[in-house]
Amino acid sequence: MKQYKRLIKALISPNVMVDSVLDINLEDYYTKGFRQIFLDIDNTVVGLTEATCNLDIEHWINTAKKVGFQVFIVSNNISWIRIYKVAKQMNLSGYYFAAKPLTFTGDFIHQKHQLDHQKTLVVGDQVLTDVIFGNWMGSYSILVDPIERKSNKIKKAQYKLENSLLKWVGLK
Numbered sequence: 001m002k003q004y005k006r007l008i009k010a011l012i013s014p015n016v017m018v019d020s021v022l023d024i025n026l027e028d029y030y031t032k033g034f035r036q037i038f039l040d041i042d043n044t045v046v047g048l049t050e051a052t053c054n055l056d057i058e059h060w061i062n063t064a065k066k067v068g069f070q071v072f073i074v075s076n077n078i079s080w081i082r083i084y085k086v087a088k089q090m091n092l093s094g095y096y097f098a099a100k101p102l103t104f105t106g107d108f109i110h111q112k113h114q115l116d117h118q119k120t121l122v123v124g125d126q127v128l129t130d131v132i133f134g135n136w137m138g139s140y141s142i143l144v145d146p147i148e149r150k151s152n153k154i155k156k157a158q159y160k161l162e163n164s165l166l167k168w169v170g171l172k
């Protein structure tokens, strides 16, 4: 039982927690050897009630590209048009309906572009999808605070559950 607990803790613990993607120091991570970013969309770079990234986040993504990162959108959203809009705005490759925390979409991207899992930053706002997805692949997981926490009842309940999980692993 203890072993399971340790395994679960390892899966749900983000490597780092930040308030916003804007707090991620891109040059630092590049210097450390990271080369690509798998970026969640909803509530990570775009609020749930917004259609596109705001200027600050647009600037951050452009900086990431300038620094040398390959940035991929990996979203569980089933609306390809939503992902397409952001992908087009930011000139990125986008994958929708990714089924995170399952890793097949992530594995597919690594394979297609011949990328190293260990050089991947996985950035998202949810423990049960983004963080597990990143940890499971052996990548580096960064949990951001959701842009709109109180968007709807289901999301609210999800974040509450995730908060108690983070408390359980001693990160909150």
Ligand SMILES: [Mg+2]
Binding pocket: 040, 041, 042, 043, 044, 124, 125, 126
């Ligand atoms: Mg999200």
